[in-house]
Amino acid sequence: MDTVHIEPINPRRFIEKFFIVDDGQENKYYEFFRASIESLPKFAIGPFYWFIPENHSGKILAISDNCKELTPYSQEQWLNLENPNEQAPNIMHPEDMHFIYASIGYAIGMAQDLYHKQHKINVSIYARFMAADRSFRWMLMQIPDFYFDEALNCHSLLIVMTDLSHLPPPAEIMMTVMVSTPEQNQYFKVFPLQQQTKVLPKINITRREAEVLRLMVRGLRTPDIVTELGVAYDTVENHKRNLRAKTNTKTAAELIAFVMANHLI
Structure with a gap:
């Protein structure tokens, strides 16, 4: 098992680290992610919603219309948050928040490193988030796609949230990264609390x-x-x-x- 240092990071520091100057292309993000969004029902393992944030102001550019069924906010409220950088994190459990941001940052860095190799990564983060009734539940946060510019600045992500309350809860917050190449898929499991990552055995599932x-x-x-x-x-x-x-x-x-x-x- 290799060791990787994942330093907890608060929302404001995350924004400072990954802030990108507005490229005026926000209207293209949804079209870029459209194919991935349309494929989501085929792979869902529970109730889910998706949203598209941007790294210029933290604003939510688009969110599925069923978000009110799974979050405390309606679609209109999500799209019109007065200060999304302060309000959006409120759905994260206070004990998990800084590790969630650290995991997202780790995923962005990994995606940047693999971009020119044309390897695709799919990131899964298991943590506690606030449900529609304002209780905290274990949910699966997935990042199946990233929007990079030519300089490999990450302008946006497609984030998918799936309610896992019908399944046994994980023992702790963790992240799984699947790296897809033309030859194979390789899985990595990252433990933010333990600051460790583990290469999982290769399992050829059709x-x-x-x-x-x-x-x-x-x-x-x-x-x-x-x-x-x-x-x-x-x-x-x-x-x-x-x-x-x-x-x-x-x-x-x-x-x-x-x-x-x-x-x-």
């Missing part, structure tokens, strides 16, 4: 197996998965057997526990 796994994590059983995917019962059972073999687990419960423990969703 596209169809990933679809089955996603539906299992959502709580669907084999008959429901058959209906959802339009495949034979035996096909689904075969995919489950393959997944258990690849993860060295014996039951569906162990498989899901392995996935959650290693954050491979």
Whole structure:
């Protein structure tokens, strides 16, 4: 296990560090992220919403219209926050906030380093966020896409928030980074509190197996998965057997526990 130093960072320091001069291109960000946004329902493992911030003022440029179902704010309130740099962080648990910002900053730096190699990264951060009823729940913050200019300044991110309250909670805040190359996917698990990162074992999961796994994590059983995917019962059972073999687990419960423990969703 390699050691990486992730220094907690407050919102104001984060903004100072990653502040980018307005490029006048904010109207293009949504179109840049559109394909990723449209694909989100295919991969969702729970109720989710998405938003697009910019690094010039912290303003939220766009947010899905269902945000009121999962946050204390309506779409109009999110888009018209008087001081987004002070108000938006209020949905983060006070004990997790500085590590969330540190993890986002770490992800931006990693994406910059891999940009010219044309490697794609998908970042998952597990932390506590405020739900619509103002209680704090464990949620999955994902960053599937970054908007860089030619100088590799990060102007915006696509952020997806998924409610994980239907699943066993993580033991602590952590981040998973999946680096995709034409040859393979490699997963890294980062522990901000422990200041460590771990390269996870390579697990070759096929596209169809990933679809089955996603539906299992959502709580669907084999008959429901058959209906959802339009495949034979035996096909689904075969995919489950393959997944258990690849993860060295014996039951569906162990498989899901392995996935959650290693954050491979």
